[in-house]
Structure formats: C-alpha cells, structure tokens
Amino acid sequence: VQAVFRSNLSHLLDLMGSGKESLIFMKKRTKRLTAQWALAAQRLAQKLGATQRDQKQILVHIGFLTEESGDVFSPRVLKGGPLGEMVQWADILAALYVLGHGLRVTVSLKELQSNLGVPPGRGSCPLTMPLPFDLIYTDYHGLQQMKQHMGLSFKKYRCRIRVIDTFGTEPAYNHEEYATLHGYRTNWGYWNLNPKQFMTMFPHTPDNSFMGFVSEELNETEKQLIKGGKASNMAVVYGKEASIWKVSGKEKFLGILNKYMEIHGTVYYESQRPPEVPAFVKNHGLLPQPEFQQLLRKAKLFIGFGFPYEGPAPLEAIANGCIFLQSRFSPPHSSLNHEFFRGKPTSREVFSQHPYAENFIGKPHVWTVDYNNSEEFEAAIKAIMRTQVDPYLPYEYTCEGMLERIHAYIQHQDFCVAPGPALPGAHTPQSPFVLAPNATHLEWAQNASLAPAAWPPAHSLRAWLATPGRACTDTCLDHGLICEPSFFPFLNSQDAFLKLQVPCDSTESEMNHLYPAFAQPGQECYLQKEPLLFSCAGSNTKYRRLCPCRDFRKGQVALCQGCL
Numbered sequence: 001v002q003a004v005f006r007s008n009l010s011h012l013l014d015l016m017g018s019g020k021e022s023l024i025f026m027k028k029r030t031k032r033l034t035a036q037w038a039l040a041a042q043r044l045a046q047k048l049g050a051t052q053r054d055q056k057q058i059l060v061h062i063g064f065l066t067e068e069s070g071d072v073f074s075p076r077v078l079k080g081g082p083l084g085e086m087v088q089w090a091d092i093l094a095a096l097y098v099l100g101h102g103l104r105v106t107v108s109l110k111e112l113q114s115n116l117g118v119p120p121g122r123g124s125c126p127l128t129m130p131l132p133f134d135l136i137y138t139d140y141h142g143l144q145q146m147k148q149h150m151g152l153s154f155k156k157y158r159c160r161i162r163v164i165d166t167f168g169t170e171p172a173y174n175h176e177e178y179a180t181l182h183g184y185r186t187n188w189g190y191w192n193l194n195p196k197q198f199m200t201m202f203p204h205t206p207d208n209s210f211m212g213f214v215s216e217e218l219n220e221t222e223k224q225l226i227k228g229g230k231a232s233n234m235a236v237v238y239g240k241e242a243s244i245w246k247v248s249g250k251e252k253f254l255g256i257l258n259k260y261m262e263i264h265g266t267v268y269y270e271s272q273r274p275p276e277v278p279a280f281v282k283n284h285g286l287l288p289q290p291e292f293q294q295l296l297r298k299a300k301l302f303i304g305f306g307f308p309y310e311g312p313a314p315l316e317a318i319a320n321g322c323i324f325l326q327s328r329f330s331p332p333h334s335s336l337n338h339e340f341f342r343g344k345p346t347s348r349e350v351f352s353q354h355p356y357a358e359n360f361i362g363k364p365h366v367w368t369v370d371y372n373n374s375e376e377f378e379a380a381i382k383a384i385m386r387t388q389v390d391p392y393l394p395y396e397y398t399c400e401g402m403l404e405r406i407h408a409y410i411q412h413q414d415f416c417v418a419p420g421p422a423l424p425g426a427h428t429p430q431s432p433f434v435l436a437p438n439a440t441h442l443e444w445a446q447n448a449s450l451a452p453a454a455w456p457p458a459h460s461l462r463a464w465l466a467t468p469g470r471a472c473t474d475t476c477l478d479h480g481l482i483c484e485p486s487f488f489p490f491l492n493s494q495d496a497f498l499k500l501q502v503p504c505d506s507t508e509s510e511m512n513h514l515y516p517a518f519a520q521p522g523q524e525c526y527l528q529k530e531p532l533l534f535s536c537a538g539s540n541t542k543y544r545r546l547c548p549c550r551d552f553r554k555g556q557v558a559l560c561q562g563c564l
C-alpha cells in the first residue's frame with residue numbers, strides 16, 4: 001500500500017489520547033504546528049515526485065509517560081520540568097502521521113499489551129505471535145516493558161524497534177558482552193541492538209540515527225517584522241526551573257550582563273520569587289510555549305547558564321532572531337566527571353552547554369565563552385549588542401527537514417535483514433576501493449564489481465586513516481565529511497590497509513570498538529571481529545583508526561547527497 005501525505009491532523013490528536021498534562025502539552029503543540037506540517041508535506045511531496053513510499057503500520061509506545069515506569073515528567077510539565085522529550089515525541093508523532101503511515105499510540109502498559117495482542121493479566125506470552133506492526137518507536141523504558149511482556153516475540157521482532165534516546169548510545173555500551181568485560185556497562189546500554197536503532201535528539205554520533213524535532217519556521221515577512229521589533233537591550237535567561245539558577249559565579253556574570261541589558265526570566269514559581277532569581281531579573285514565570293516564543297521574538301540575547309544540556313530552546317531562540325550566549329566547558333563534561341551524564345551509555349565529551357549550536361550553527365548566532373573570565377564575557381556582550389543577526393533555523397530542524405529524514409529512514413533502514421555485504425574478514429581478496437590520486441584516502445573504485453545495494457549507497461564512501469588518538473567522528477569532520485558506520489564492513493580487511501599503504505607487520509581480528517585500526521608501536525593491523533562493535537565514536541592514542549566517511553546534504557547531516 002502506498003503512503004499518502006496527510007495535512008489534517010485532527011485524527012492524530014484523537015490518537016494521542018488525553019488526561020495527562022504531558023499529552024495536553026503535546027497536543028497543543030501539534031495543533032499549533034499543523035499549518036507548518038501541512039506546508040512541509042506539500043513541499044516534500046513535490047521534491048520526491050513519483051518516489052514510491054510504502055505505508056507502514058507503526059506503534060508508538062512512549063514508555064516514560066507510563067505509570068508503570070513512574071511517569072515522573074507529567075506532573076512537572078506545569079512546574080518548569082523538562083519539556084524537550086515531549087516536544088520531540090509530539091513532533092515524531094506528527095511526522096509519522098503526516099507521512100501517511102498507520103499509527104497507534106500507547107502510554108500505558110495495558111494499551112501496549114492489547115496492541116501487541118498479549119492476553120491481559122499474563123506477565124508475558126511464551127509463544128511468538130505475528131506482530132501487527134512493521135515498526136515500533138519507543139524509549140528505553142518502553143523497551144524494557146516490551147522485553148518483559150513480549151516473550152519470545154521480543155527476540156524475533158526487536159529489529160523492528162526504534163529507541164528514542166536523547167543523548168545516544170555508543171556501540172561499546174550497546175554490546176552486552178563487550179560492555180560487561182570492558183567497563184562500559186551502564187543502567188541503560190547492553191541491548192545488542194543495531195546502534196542505528198537508537199535515535200537521538202541532536203546528531204551526536206553517526207553511530208546512532210539522528211531523529212531530532214522541529215522548531216517553528218518564519219516566513220520572510222515575519223522575519224522582517226521580528227528584526228524591526230527587537231529590543232536591542234533585552235536578554236532572556238535559558239532556565240525555567242529555579243535549580244538551574246544555582247550556578248556558581250552567577251552574581252558576577254549576571255552583574256556584568258545587567259549593566260548592558262534588561263534581564264528576563266521564565267522561571268516557574270508557586271507564590272513568590274524563587275530565591276535563586278536575583279531581584280533585578282524580570283521574571284514572567286513559566287510561560288506557555290507560544291508566549292515564550294513571543295518573548296524570544298522581542299529579545300536580543302538568549303543566555304544559557306550551563307544547564308540543561310542540549311535542549312530545544314536555544315534553537316527556538318535562534319530561529320526567532322536571538323543570539324545565543326553559552327558557557328564553554330573546560331574540561332569538557334562527560335559521564336566520567338558529571339552527575340547528569342553518569343550512567344548514560346556514552347563517553348561523549350561535551351565542550352559547551354549546546355554543542356550542536358556551537359558546532360553546526362556558530363557565530364554570529366552562537367557565542368561560546370568562558371563565563372569565569374569576566375573580560376571575555378563582557379567583551380562578548382558588547383560585541384553581541386553591535387551584531388545584527390537574521391532569524392535562522394537549520395533545514396534539519398524544519399518540518400520539511402524532519403519529514404525528509406524520517407521518510408528516508410522508514411524507506412531505507414532495515415535492521416531485520418543481515419547487513420548488505422558480508423563481513424569481509426581478513427582473507428577477502430579485494431575491497432572495492434582504490435587509493436585516491438593524491439594518496440590521502442580510499443575511494444570507491446569506479447569498476448568495483450560488488451553491487452552497492454546498501455543504504456546509504458556505498459559509492460559515497462571515502463576512507464581515511466585517522467591520526468593517533470583521533471575518533472572517526474572527528475576525523476571525518478576534519479575532512480568536511482561525516483562518519484558512516486554502515487560502511488565499516490567494506491574497510492574491515494587486510495586489503496584496505498594494503499591499499500592505504502599502511503605497513504602492517506601482522507594482522508589480527510579482535511573485538512574492540514576502535515577497530516579496524518593500526519597500532520604504530522608494533523606496526524600491527526587490527527580488524528573488527530564483531531560487526532555490532534563498529535563505532536564512529538571512540539579513540540585511543542595507541543591507535544590510528546581506519547574511518548569510513550561520506551558526504552552529507554547541507555543542513556541535513558543524516559543524509560548523503562544521493563540518499564533520498
């Protein structure tokens with residue numbers, strides 16, 4: 001059956017159910033964005049032309065909203081608690097629905113069981129039964145619930161599951177045996193899924209799929225209107241929960257900011273001003289999302305205090321013509337040194353509050369400075385006041401960009417079949433590459449006999465040997481490319497090292513998330529033994545990693561040039 005784009009979202013609103021504050025928040029958002037989604041659908045339909053799109057039957061089980069996992073978020077919706085997850089789930093639902101797929105939404109264990117056909121009251125069903133869904137989107141809580149209640153079906157159908165996982169899960173943490181043996185075992189990881197089944201809020205590591213969310217897009221008239229209506233001396237603080245304001249050094253840097261700008265906050269309070277919020281701050285209390293956007297439209301500056309990490313608000317601020325000022329972290333925050341990241345299945349180092357804003361957007365929209373350095377901070381404020389910016393939203397965070405990306409995933413990602421080419425291993429005679437004319441990297445050979453049926457298409461591959469201690473994520477970025485883990489099997493051979501003119505004295509095949517790699521001291525080449533451990537993330541000064549990179553579309557890093 002062909003999927004047909006939808007532009008009327010009223011049936012989706014019914015599907016979403018009711019009652020919880022979280023659902024109310026999500027539905028309001030979906031309703032407000034209906035026109036944007038409809039327009040985006042029209043544009044994408046035009047872009048795709050006659051492309052065939054299969055209609056999928058999809059279950060969306062939002063685990064963190066179920067009573068069975070505590071539902072700690074719903075009661076905090078009106079109190080300044082985290083809303084980013086709800087923003088994302090609302091947008092995922094909208095995107096799936098607009099793309100024309102069959103949709104079921106569950107937010108309780110009971111609904112989950114009845115949709116899966118598990119007899120109610122039974123803890124778990126021992127038999128495998130046919131699963132009426134092609135795809136299941138859930139989160140770590142939901143994954144746990146499915147494991148408990150699907151019996152043998154879980155094993156059989158887990159390849160159809162997609163896990164919405166804000167901060168990401170790196171391969172070393174995902175592989176149960178490896179994680180257990182090498183100290184990567186956390187509360188969350190070790191599910192042995194294909195790492196691409198985890199879908200993140202921002203493009204953290206290409207080992208996972210980048211899901212994202214959307215921010216409202218302005219048309220030209222609105223952009224001009226906003227530019228004209230900016231109060232050049234108005235700043236809004238990023239932080240709706242009072243605890244975010246308990247940051248050290250706040251008096252000093254807020255004091256400096258207050259010399260130049262009128263400072264506004266949207267901090268939740270019950271009856272009186274939270275003590276953490278200084279008296280000179282004009283606090284509006286937690287605002288409904290549309291009013292918060294209005295405030296951003298007037299403001300010149302949106303300033304972060306270092307927490308929350310990687311939320312939607314800075315993108316909304318930049319989309320509404322604000323400059324985002326944030327603190328640089330030195331040393332970087334990670335699961336090794338910061339409570340928030342502790343136990344999360346990633347060793348990613350975060351060099352500022354919002355690395356995406358810093359690295360993918362940057363100046364003039366984003367300024368990352370050391371808040372402990374008063375001169376640097378003050379100079380930034382002065383420069384910002386002189387800087388004119390246009391509202392800006394990266395394509396991948398527009399409705400069209402999100403639809404395009406999810407469309408591509410749904411049509412092309414299939415984790416139920418064995419990955420494209422078999423793992424070549426040490427003895428495969430030929431890899432389909434040649435050394436590039438300038439002898440720096442490998443390229444796909446024009447006459448390669450291996451039919452590149454895989455997605456992304458293998459001819460977009462460029463393979464580089466990293467410098468010692470450099471991860472593949474960074475190595476690819478260094479060359480204006482992105483790491484593509486699905487290409488690792490092509491490189492996992494003696495032949496690839498040979499063609500790159502790496503002098504291997506010997507070659508061994510082992511389980512290590514940094515392999516394939518070359519160890520300089522012993523001139524030893526290492527191949528990867530376990531396909532689940534292919535990882536763009538990760539580095540060690542001992543190794544020069546062999547990295548599969550590919551090109552990407554401008555503003556849509558998840559997709560290569562020929563990937564639609």
Ligand code: UDP
Binds near residue numbers: 082087292
């Ligand atoms: N937001 C809101 N009212 C406010 C401040 C923020 O509705 O007074 C919304 C904002 O539009 C954003 C969402 O809260 O979409 C989540 O923002 P944030 O970046 O703070 O992430 P969180 O920590 O809540 O996940």
